[in-house]
Amino acid sequence: MEKFQTIISTYVPLPIENVDTDQIIPARFLKATTCDGFGDNLFADWRYDKEGHPKPDFVLNNPAFKGQVLVAGKNFGSGSSREHAAWAIAGYGFRVVVSSFFADIFRNNALNNGILPVVVSESFLSGLFDASKADPQATVTINLEEQTITSNVTGSSERFEINPYKKKCLLKGLDDIDFLLSNRNKIETYEQRRPFAY
């Protein structure tokens, strides 16, 4: 996994609540057996019409909005456990998703793929939407070391929470399997002493 460094970037605003994983990546695109290529189908049903042409009114099809950061409405990523949602977001080129609330499984899947979910207050979120509406060139700075997100238009800044273990993993580019494998003897000891073995 790539190490996570401070990001200063324009962002793509998606002011919709309850964006579920079926919107992020519809089920018919889940037939692949590798992790590649999902970015092209990110938000497919919002992004393309029936013939597969880009719908001009969808934000990803508006060349004014780019960047490594997706800013979305409350309760982002609800629904299915499909990690394809995280692969699609990463595949498109996002490293950070900002929202006022994330669904649990999505948050885990994102972190396991080097995507940082940043939880901000409702007012900070609407501030970001307002700023990009006024000027698509508006940027944010995300500093993981300090756990801060700053709107570079208004200068307002917020601190976000992240589990210290996950923070370390992201900063160092490590993953959980390395950690679990280093614990094999603990697992075997557990298997000997557990209260009831199935």
Next chain:
Amino acid sequence: MKTLFDKIWDAHVVTSVEDGPTQLYIDRHLCHEVTSPQAFAGLRARGLRVFRPEQTTLTADHNIPTMGQDQPIRDQISRFQVDTLARNARDFHLTYYGLNNPKNGIVHVIGPENGYTQPGMTIVCGDSHTSTHGAFGAIAFGIGTSEVEMVLASQCILQTRPKTMRINFEGKLNEHVGAKDMALFMIARLTTGGATGYFVEYAGEAVRNLTMEERMTLCNLSIEMGARGGLVAPDETTFNYIRGREFAPKGERWKEAMAYWQTLHTDEGALFDKEVTFDVSQIKPMITYGTNPGMGMPIDGTIPQLDDIDEAGKISFERSLRYMGFEPGEKLEGKLIDYVFLGSCTNGRIEDFRVFAGYVKGKKKADHVTAWLVPGSWQVRKQIEAEGLDRILEEAGFALRQPGCSACLAMNDDKIPAGMYAVSTSNRNFEGRQGPGARTILASPLVAAAAAVNGKITQP
């Protein structure tokens, strides 16, 4: 004093990361073709074998046709995905219930029906409705593909301990009201994010009175309010269901298991982070009107007005109604529908087919309705035939399909056409979930049966 959740969790802690998650031991792991290939590829890339192969079971369900399963799958990419699962089963020495295997079916249907799911276990699967297994008093939850790889590699997973919530359903259910209505009512009250970060225990008189299959329906839908999972303390209903099933403990082992299982309940006075109580006499047969499972109301209810929705939610609300072709303040009772789907891990078990067949018996399917009746597994289908329900259904104008997830997520050919209204017993009414442009109205098997016969949304 501990909650049921605490007891099971604590019994599975291998170690804890300082300032970080818990390393949790997993008793049972279920895999299907859609969320596992990249995990097996990961194992190969690291040169690893499966750590405890006897604790993982594979089935093909998400992406298979529900007709002509004896033929090779026509869609090439789907076939490749299913073949990849079979190959992974062979290469890594795992039990696999492929197409045409008598034990094949939807992952959350076959676990319980074979006695593979038992109280006190930790159970994971790369599918969010793994919460279904919680009905047996197990900690069961959905995981992503990276986590599937972790379990294959180490039989463990890293998890942050969730908060606990108890939801009490008190009182007696009204006529025609079942577990699906309880769940849709609960999600409408608590919203789709209302239980995020929590693991829920369902309790109270109305839960005690549910059958195992109804408890599975309730636990299945826990994820739709954001919960990591839901569980019910095991009791005589649970033990009677498990006893004698293929993978259930037998003889002395059964006695040992029972001695342990009987300790699995929340101690008197144990505290939850949150507690909610519903009076079930308030619950009427439910439907959904929008594009998330929290947008539910009684069949005779009216869709909220725009003014009832808080400012931040207005855009989503309007968008959702536009997608569904409904108006704020509209009543849906009497509205014509096009499709009915009976199936999925929420409502694709034998009791669901009994309820559906019981309603349609001696009646006729409405001519303009297309109905897909998809048993959750081959064993469910066999049971339907053994009880003669297939004939009742046939006489009423319905045909049975072969098992699979089918129109629950519409990965195969079972897609509801754009713009059409489907009354569905599955779990998600998201935009496009049942096919691009499909309009889903979630309901119980009984309400679905009434819709199929009357051709419209109606009281059962």
